[in-house]
Amino acid sequence: AQSVAQPEDQVNVAEGNPLTVKCTYSVSGNPYLFWYVQYPNRGLQFLLKYITGDNLVKGSYGFEAEFNKSQTSFHLKKPSALVSDSALYFCAVRELGYKLSFGAGTTVTVRA
Amino acid sequence: NAGVTQTPKFRILKIGQSMTLQCAQDMNHNYMYWYRQDPGMGLKLIYYSVGAGITDKGEVPNGYNVSRSTTEDFPLRLELAAPSQTSVYFCASNLAGEETQYFGPGTRLLVL
Numbered sequence: 477a478q479s480v481a482q483p484e485d486q487v488n489v490a491e492g493n494p495l496t497v498k499c500t501y502s503v504s505g506n507p508y509l510f511w512y513v514q515y516p517n518r519g520l521q522f523l524l525k526y527i528t529g530d531n532l533v534k535g536s537y538g539f540e541a542e543f544n545k546s547q548t549s550f551h552l553k554k555p556s557a558l559v560s561d562s563a564l565y566f567c568a569v570r571e572l573g574y575k576l577s578f579g580a581g582t583t584v585t586v587r588a
Numbered sequence: 589n590a591g592v593t594q595t596p597k598f599r600i601l602k603i604g605q606s607m608t609l610q611c612a613q614d615m616n617h618n619y620m621y622w623y624r625q626d627p628g629m630g631l632k633l634i635y636y637s638v639g640a641g642i643t644d645k646g647e648v649p650n651g652y653n654v655s656r657s658t659t660e661d662f663p664l665r666l667e668l669a670a671p672s673q674t675s676v677y678f679c680a681s682n683l684a685g686e687e688t689q690y691f692g693p694g695t696r697l698l699v700l
Contacts, residue, residue: 519691520678520680581630
């Protein structure tokens with residue numbers, strides 16, 4: 477079965493500093509990987525995805541993610557965090573039939 | 589487009605009661621999903637559907653039922669509510685051939 481893990485429950489950064497949210501994966505075959513964000517009392521919103529091609533994927537709101545096959549990682553990054561980036565972030569991997577398997581989530585808090 | 593809509597937003601049930609969580613999408617998406625979100629657990633797939641008249645179990649189907657009589661609607665039925673079903677429920681959809689799932693705003697259910 478495909479799975480992802482998010483090793484950090486919480487990430488705290490100061491506004492303007494780089495933000496990294498970690499994700500590792502375990503799959504058979506080529507992985508289809510995703511990042512979603514959930515703001516308080518809202519549904520999940522798609523940020524970006526890796527299907528194939530360039531290892532550096534650019535997404536919404538200035539986020540990007542780096543696919544690293546040797547380390548089986550797909551970390552989400554933002555060069556300069558904003559207070560408005562405070563949210564719950566989920567990494568996910570595609571299973572058969574477009575189903576997604578989600579990580580447990582990482583709460584990001586950006587302090588002013 | 590309204591996207592994916594869910595009703596109600598919040599509901600309190602007594603143990604043993606039944607209810608139906610409504611989900612509708614106006615994007616003509618083939619695939620629809622029901623997830624539940626529990627703190628620290630990420631999202632778990634309850635049921636999914638690949639088209640009208642076709643449904644299948646996900647990871648945590650016990651205590652739930654679904655139907656898909658139209659492309660637009662995918663209701664989730666709880667027959668005998670239990671405290672373990674206290675959760676936030678999200679409906680999602682995507683078009684076949686497209687990887688991105690679109691999520692509804694969620695239904696918060698409290699079973700007492």
